[in-house]
Amino acid sequence: MTWPASYYTYGTLIPDMTTASFCEGIVKGLQFFGCKPDYLIIDNAKALVTKHHVGADEIFNEQFSFFMRKLGILIDANNPRSPTSKSAVERTVGIVCDRCLSRLKKEKCQNIEEYGLRLLSLVDQYINKAPFRQRGSDTQRETLFKQYEKLKAHPLPDILPGFTKYYPGIKVPSNYLVNVEGHLYSVPYRFVGKQIDAEVCSSIVFFHDTKVIAGHLKSISDVPQILPEHMPKDHVALAKKRSMYNTQEAILAEAKLQSLELFGLCEIWLNRDGMQKKKACIYSINLYKRNYFNVSLLDEAVRRMRSSTDYRLWNTYTLRKILSEIKDEVMSSDTGRFMTQEDIIEDVLSNPDYTYLRTVKPVKGE
Numbered sequence: 001m002t003w004p005a006s007y008y009t010y011g012t013l014i015p016d017m018t019t020a021s022f023c024e025g026i027v028k029g030l031q032f033f034g035c036k037p038d039y040l041i042i043d044n045a046k047a048l049v050t051k052h053h054v055g056a057d058e059i060f061n062e063q064f065s066f067f068m069r070k071l072g073i074l075i076d077a078n079n080p081r082s083p084t085s086k087s088a089v090e091r092t093v094g095i096v097c098d099r100c101l102s103r104l105k106k107e108k109c110q111n112i113e114e115y116g117l118r119l120l121s122l123v124d125q126y127i128n129k130a131p132f133r134q135r136g137s138d139t140q141r142e143t144l145f146k147q148y149e150k151l152k153a154h155p156l157p158d159i160l161p162g163f164t165k166y167y168p169g170i171k172v173p174s175n176y177l178v179n180v181e182g183h184l185y186s187v188p189y190r191f192v193g194k195q196i197d198a199e200v201c202s203s204i205v206f207f208h209d210t211k212v213i214a215g216h217l218k219s220i221s222d223v224p225q226i227l228p229e230h231m232p233k234d235h236v237a238l239a240k241k242r243s244m245y246n247t248q249e250a251i252l253a254e255a256k257l258q259s260l261e262l263f264g265l266c267e268i269w270l271n272r273d274g275m276q277k278k279k280a281c282i283y284s285i286n287l288y289k290r291n292y293f294n295v296s297l298l299d300e301a302v303r304r305m306r307s308s309t310d311y312r313l314w315n316t317y318t319l320r321k322i323l324s325e326i327k328d329e330v331m332s333s334d335t336g337r338f339m340t341q342e343d344i345i346e347d348v349l350s351n352p353d354y355t356y357l358r359t360v361k362p363v364k365g366e
Helices: 019-033 062-071 083-104 112-128 141-152 233-244 248-258 260-290 295-306 316-332 341-350
Strands: 039-042 049-051 074-077 165-171 177-180 183-186 195-200 203-208 211-217
Touching: 019 062, 039 083, 062 074, 062 165, 083 112, 112 141, 165 177, 177 195, 183 211, 248 260, 260 295, 260 316, 295 316
Parallel strands: 039 074
Antiparallel strands: 165 195, 177 183, 195 203, 203 211
C-alpha cells in the first residue's frame, strides 16, 4: 500500500490470495499509517474484483465491497492492463523487490508472520526512512507523509472492523428460518418473503435496508437457532407448551394442580413406563384444563379406569370411553348426576337387607 505523493509505503506478506487475507492486510496497513484515505485504488485481483473489462464499470467482490463500506473508504479498480493509472504502487513494487526482497531472501524466519514483520522493517528502513529522490537529501518519505498527506487524511476509529463474510439478497422463507453456511437461524417473521443480508464472523448479524434486524451466535450444531421474539404469537404459545413438559417432575407438578386423582394416574404411568407415557399424561392434563367435562366427572373416569386390573386398558382411549359412558349416565339419570363409588356404597349400607354390614366387626387383615 502506497500513498501517491510521498510514496510512503506499507508492505507485508499474506498467506494466500483470498479476500480475507487481502482485507486483513489492508487493516494492518491502515494501522501502520495511523489514518485512512478517502478512497483506495486497487488492482483487479479475483479476490477483490469479480469482473472488469477495459472501459467498462467494475463489479466488485461482494464481501470485499461490504468490508470497505464498513471501513468508510471508497474503492476504485485500476483499468485492466493500464499500469500507469497506478504508477505509484507499480514503482514501489520495483523498489521493494530491489531493496527489500533481495535482503529478505538471505534471512531465515520461522513462519510467514515473522517474514512479514521482517519485510515491513526492511521497507521502513530502506524506503520510508531513506532519502526521497535526491541522493544526499535528508528528506524522507515518512517526513513528507506526516507533513502533508496524513494531515489531509481521516483519523482511524477506535476499533477497526475485521473481515467478515457477507451474504447479500437472502430471501426469508415462510418458516422465517434463514440458511447461512448450512445452519438455520431465525429472523422476525414479519420479514417473510423479503430480501435480507447476512454478515458472518463469530456471530451472525442480519440486515434489512442496512438496519440490523436479528443476531445470533454462530451455530456449531444442526439444531435451528430460534428466538421467541421472532415468532408469531401462536408459535410462541406452541413452543411454550412444548417446553412445559420436558421432565417427569414438570408433568407431575402440572397434574397435581389439576387433580389428585390425575396426579396419582400420571405418577403410576411415569413410574412404570417413563417418558413413554408423556403424551398420555399431557392429553389427560389437557382434558382437565380445557373444561370440556366437570372435574368430578373426570376424577370418576380416572377412578373407574384404575379399578381395572388390566393395565393395558389404562390409556387415553379407555378414559374417553368411560367419560362418554358417564355422560350418558348423567343424561339418563333422574337426578341429573352419575353414580359415584361413594353413592353405591351409601345405597348398599342404607338398604335394610344389609343392616348387618353396619354392625359386623371387621376381621383383622380384611
